[in-house]
Amino acid sequence: MIEITSLDMIVPAAGIGKRMKSVVPKQYLKIFDRTVLxxxxxxxxxxxxxxxxxxxxxxxxxxxxxxxxxxxxRVKVVTGGAERVDSVLSGLREAKxxxxxxxxxxxxxxxxxxxxxxxxxSLQVDGGILGCAVRDTMKRTDERNGIIxxxxxxxxxxxxxxxxxxxxxxxxxxxxxxxxxxxxxxESSAMEYSGYKPLLVEGRADNIKITQPADLKMAEFIISSxxxx
Ligand code: C5P
Numbered sequence: 245m246i247e248i249t250s251l252d253m254i255v256p257a258a259g260i261g262k263r264m265k266s267v268v269p270k271q272y273l274k275i276f277d278r279t280v281l282x283x284x285x286x287x288x289x290x291x292x293x294x295x296x297x298x299x300x301x302x303x304x305x306x307x308x309x310x311x312x313x314x315x316x317x318r319v320k321v322v323t324g325g326a327e328r329v330d331s332v333l334s335g336l337r338e339a340k341x342x343x344x345x346x347x348x349x350x351x352x353x354x355x356x357x358x359x360x361x362x363x364x365x366s367l368q369v370d371g372g373i374l375g376c377a378v379r380d381t382m383k384r385t386d387e388r389n390g391i392i393x394x395x396x397x398x399x400x401x402x403x404x405x406x407x408x409x410x411x412x413x414x415x416x417x418x419x420x421x422x423x424x425x426x427x428x429x430x431e432s433s434a435m436e437y438s439g440y441k442p443l444l445v446e447g448r449a450d451n452i453k454i455t456q457p458a459d460l461k462m463a464e465f466i467i468s469s470x471x472x473x
Pocket of ligand 1: 258260271328329332453
């Protein structure tokens, strides 16, 4: 374990999860006896690198205040925004530590091992993200799904979370990208736009993001079969 000041960990949880087709936003659906968000936050709180978990929720969120984690003194709630990046920025403004980590509320299957490896590797460079290698043959299509060509799969990765960077560098990078009208779908994209070269740390492919109804069953299976040392 590398000796560092512990990290503030930001969890954007202000989405409505339209593709889930559920009245309750996906982060508040249950896997066994806990919500998706509680699984996610508890994993982060269990890390020996965690200082606080900062959760960004919608200003009219009626769910978060009813969860046990909201009483935890190491959990801080902030108001999220219209887009994921706005929610992350709100969390970044509350964060106090030199390094911060951002992890989607909708990824409850993160393991301690992946979390710790990401932190230890990112610290040695300008920051990093968890990713997993693309397995299938990749096609580029036109707007009518006509295949134009096959994309070289080698060196292609799915970008996952957590993503970890120095707080001040990330805030500046996000603000710059937003001012320039660049789409910020993850923290790394903002850092890349500012000229940084984040490290891609290969993690488990089962660190899935719950997006569609079937993903909830999949997450239940993954969590129930997790055996960690
Ligand atoms: O919708 P999607 O799955 O891409 O969202 C990724 C994460 O960003 C989720 O945890 C979601 O709650 C969060 N989010 C947010 N604020 C928004 C939109 C999404 O915190 N306005």
